[in-house]
Amino acid sequence: MQYGILGSLELRVEGRRVEPTRPRVRAALAFFLLHSGELVTVDALIDGLWGENPPRTARAQVHTVVSALRRLLPAPDHVAWESAGYRLNLQQGVLDSARFELLVTEAQRHLGSAERERAVGLLREALALWRGEALSGIGAPFADAARARLGEQRFRAHMMVADAELAGGDCSALIPELSALSAEFPEREDVAERLARALYFAGRQTEALAVLRAVRALLAEEYGVDPGRELVALEGAMLRGDLLRETSSGRRPASGVRPSSGAHQSPQAVLPAGPAPSGTAAAPPSAPAGPVPSGSAPSGAAAAPGDPRAALAPSDSASPAPAEDQVASPPSPGSPVPRQLPHDLPDFIGREKEMATLLATAERSPCPAPRAVVVSGMGGVGKTALVLHAAHRLAAAFPGGQLYADLRGFGAGEPRTPFDVLGRFLMDLGVSGRSLPEDVDDRAALYRAALADRQVLIVLDNARDTHQIGPLLPGNGSSAVLVTSRRALAGPHGATRIVLHPMAEDEQHRMLERFCGEDALRTDPESASLVLDACAGLPLALRIAGAQLATRPTWSLNTLARRLSRGGSRLRALAVDHLAVHDTFVLSYNGLRDSGQPMEREAARAFRLLGLWPSHPVAPEAAAALLGEPLADTTDVLDLLADTHLLQATDTGGYRFHDLVGEFAEQCVLAEEPEAEREAALLRLVTWYSAAAHKANSLTAPVVHLGPPQAAAPLPDFHDGRDALAWFVREMPALKAVIELAGRTSRPELAWRTANAMLGYGHAYWWVGEWMQCLTKAMAWARRHDDLMGQAYLHNALGAANGMAYRNDECLAHLQAALALHRETGNGDGQATVLGNLAMVHHQAGRLREAIAALEESRLLRLQLGHTQDSATVLSGKGFLLRAGGDAAAALEAYAQALETFRSQGLDKFVAGGLFNIAECLRILGRSTEAFAAYAESLTLARKMDDQDAVADILHGTAQMHHEVGDLEQARVHWEEARAVAREYGLQKVLEESAEALASLGEDAGSAP
Template structure:
């Protein structure tokens, strides 16, 4: 017999109807018809089948075939209603503690009650504490709030407390069970109850093992954990084995609790575990984590009926539930005693105090609540979500219907959360309407608000929203929605360039592209645009990669975003992010050699910065720059070729090839001069001056910096001027002219602050601190180095953090504080060794000298 989904689809196509047409004719919701045709709902109610058959104008034999396909196999028609007791519910308990294999569960878990932890994960990754360079001083407190509606689970909590408070050794505890069963809620509750045992801090990390997003890689997870415990950017190794060893070392001397939420499998967490000490790791997963023989596993089952009723009462109120006991029991059964589904249903009742429970019970008593969720662990969750969305879709107000449509669109982009700006571009509306939709969905517990203007879809809800998007939104519109987000990010990126570098070499390419339509907010300063992108950083890599693999997203939108993000990454030092974005964009750049030239030229800069911290080879950087140069030369694009040569000059200088860097700079100037009115000549002169100084040719160095300053002033290129003043200030200091050095370095600091160039600001503050120390004012020097150190904790080019620590130590020593100076030098040497930075000799010599002074 043909399946109901295929049969309905065939009859609808034969009738020449769309899903919307059939919904209108039959009085069935569009969402329900989509679910029936996808096979998500296999057994509709008889009255639904009859309504569909009449709407399709089926012949009697076709009507009978549709009716037969809607019946469950092995059960007579008389038993297919919603008579109490007909659903075989006993097997639902097999996933609970009683079904655990011998020796695999925590002691006592098999006899513990199922409990009633309200389902759903807490907020995503919480913010980490900031460090002033001493990770031992950082004590993170990242646990999400305990669910206010938490009830029951007393036996499970007792088991977890015992496991997490044992007197010796590392505690590794896993909570496994079906999606939506309340693993995260229980884990957060248990973690809060033992915080007094873990004074070294508590860290929360969502590993995204299940859901629409890609799982967090071991390296990403290690990066987050190490930063949470206070390590700065350059202190975090870029290799998995090294980062794992660093985490084990850190945890060996403190008692900390790590909650790893939503793990995909044992392989995802094996690098994140301590080896010695008394720390604990609490893991939640839908998988059994069978690859972790050292872990104690608690298998979490469904709610008992009594605890489900308690959960309902805690949300809706005792009196209201007690007045309609039959309806309450019906709601529990329709929700499958799954905490997440029940919490959503109860939340709807709480938000609608005039609804009788029988009304919601009736809504839940259709085919969606009768799906066999033993065949698919998430059916109960999906049915509950369908009820909420169908209710919005069928609502009398346009606002309700817009919220239902918005939910599906929110499932389109990859990424951990949504801001109001992003939601507005997804919906192609203003921010006020987007906020209405977001808040309406929050009221139905289909979204959660992480902070003002920022929202998050739980992983199961994200999966459900993605399904709805694929079922109800055409591939063309999904691609268009994704494109609107790319254009939103690109708009901010290009505004930062236009505001800070209006005559940048990439501007002719950008202005030759179709203009960005509805690109979001307008920014008044470069810093404002960059600050907004700071808050969007986690999305940029994910959305770029998604766009590349999504048919229908224009290549120009992907290229425009990647090329427009150069200033953001260059002023922040997020080189790993930048690498991923540029390489993804190169996959669609073949048809636009000018865009490819800019990407390869930018990529060359990124690769060298990564190579300087041991994550690559300088030769790869230089090769990319030559590829970019060749592309521009092949196009006859003189401006692009000059830009590539300026970048090549910078890379050659950083690689120690000073004469080659000077030659490349002069080649760039030869191209620039006939073009006229180009402030980028200043950058060529700055690069030349830097390399001339390294070769000891001070007159040529001074001349190059003076030319750069003059050109920058002539064209009001403030960022170029800041960079020129920085180099010039250092040169004056080395020549012994402290008055001129202070003047230029203070100007550089002010201009980098105005531009919100965090890397440039950290460098200028550090060099100003060095100048004050050499001029005999070590106390002022310490102030500037300390400010630079704070910035470099978050933004670093790979080496500056070590230099700042070294310079700070010398200033401390100049005040007579040798113990603190030695501590800073040791920190710098450890970091430099881990990063395989070159030339450790000055650090080692200063450390030995101060050690002798202390002795």
């Protein structure tokens, strides 16, 4: 469950929006979310919802509203009653406002430090949580103050971003954001001041002055006041051209901006003039761009000629240390300074948070250990683009140069060995190729010595494993290493790890806008949405889509959307020139399939077979059934696939495909697995899901009619009925797919058996309509296969589903059809069950005589079949109907007959229930002595079984009996005890009834619900 108040009130269950329709329920939920984790008294809730003039029924309405919320919210987020009020305890990370505050707090720790960009990234992530005005559409009295408080927090975050960006010098990108804030808050001097500074440092001095004069005029006209001293001083500094001398806060102009006078020289001025390669720092003239000729040594080297260490010896003539705000001094004249970074992407977009982490790690002061960042993720997710973009930004901080190697860990041919890469790197650093050692460890030692006194940025792209990169690491922290891999690497030790996921929605939108233009997205948002859905957040896919638009000028956004939306052909469509999403997945998959390690080949087989189930998360147990392998072995290969980023781990312990990877896996299984193996694997999966549904149903449904099929893997371990219901909710999309798949297997009856095994879910969530859809789909398969037994059971279930929704006519029609089919197939148990359901629908429709007749027929049939206990249960149902119809004496007789059977079979739970029903009838009939005895025996049994629900009901009934005979003191004692039990165990109905009863006795029932 995810909750949102930074905009309109929003609830999402696994991505699906849930909408509370009643305004009062929406307002109450918003109030609880604002006070999450706090104790909210009933009085506080009344004050929040109605203000100073609540209605007379406000307290009762609060209980009704809370009951509605409890039905809406999942069990972990239940609104709990405590001694003095209610408490909503949310799980961490599910409320957007709490997430916003955490991000802002974390950002504040980094402001003013060397991690400014990380702070900005955190603040922008926090601000991205806002969807509009907080609590939009909530009109309760508490909402305005809350809106103002949250809005001020948002405003402060904007101001922190502005200050941090101004301090960093990147002012031009800040101007649109500050302009929008200025339009929203034209009278805020703090906004005007920051906007003016941004404009001034971006070289737009005239506009900066206009902003200050506009706010001066507004303050004078609207409020009759002058601007504050800071704004006046700022305007004067701009007019004099000495703004930099006025800014003691550390703000600097944007790169390249030179205010008219008094400006300090930019640090970049120490570099020589002249062009430099795109994205790299300009090299000093004394530093050659490549390795020195073989055998040469740097000027001033102390080692003997011919010694390979001669190329590594430091110069005797060290340069003076640079000033604090200057770049580090370049290497000595004659030393090679490699500049090997491939070209940067000029249109790189997004990844602000990851970029901040990358830069902060690589830029921190040299330390004893090497600085290393490992960026991992699936193919096409943009690992290399991110690392190269960061490397170009970092280049100036590493005057010793930049080394780059594609390790070809995943690709055509063999991965590059550390031995070969070390040979190239050593020559690039000026070590003679003729004197390189022939042992990889010796080469690594020489390489570490070459880097010991240099600041070099090393980029190791496309690594296969830790062994491949280990020898390529420097020995100290003067240099830094950036690694990309499709695997989650265990090493190097102490590295910062970034797992790159598909792009966020706003990043995808910005990237597509860069390719096709803002006008195209604005005029055809539906096609834009289809393209984004097809690309599924993969930067490579979006870049291919953009290239297709660029190279095919006759294509519109709609044309591209239609091509990408064709079923099953996205991977074929996402290709242009040498770029293809399909090919990048092939590299990862072939690396496993063609591996020399058996476990990796087994992981490739698992990947293929999981392609039969590409659209749904899969638990390890379900995957074990699909693969036909032991659970422990299955878990190992699933983890390996997740480490290789061919699968994604879910927060519930399962695994799922990225959308496009799932489509690729489906292609692999169809191309490489025999049809017989595909059918066998699907049947194992369908059987497992059907068996799991039966197990969950046994914990959630009052009656279980059919046994489960035999599964090929362990079933889920449910703690209780609530856990089983949560499984049904989580797996509902998968169960729908299972019902459809089952009808196509060699065991089509699993379709209706699975749907029929969802009765417990139907009882809890009948109003959603999901169970009805499953039953209808299963009925289509049962009819297609002429399965009369399946149709009979499904008609009964459809009758129950309609009955729960009070569609009595539809319910009756289905039940009558079920009864006819069970009679045709000779299924006595099925007939007895349907007759019991017919009794319930007749009673619901007010036809008491027909209801009792149906129950009696059901009871006699169960007796004929030898089901004595079932016949007694039906007899209890008959007693309930008679009592509901006002015939307490006849009901007493039916309950007494049922109790005799329950006692004879030693069924204490049923005996306790039967005694309570008898006591209730005796109370109605005024036979108090017998009633008290029945209540007392029932209470003893309920306490013996620790059945607290029953204990609370029995105490309440006993109190009613005392009240009716005039013993008010004993009535009070029993109602207080009933209320205490109900409060402890969350029994809302008894809690409310006992509170009302105590109030009727003149006692103070407090604010208990």
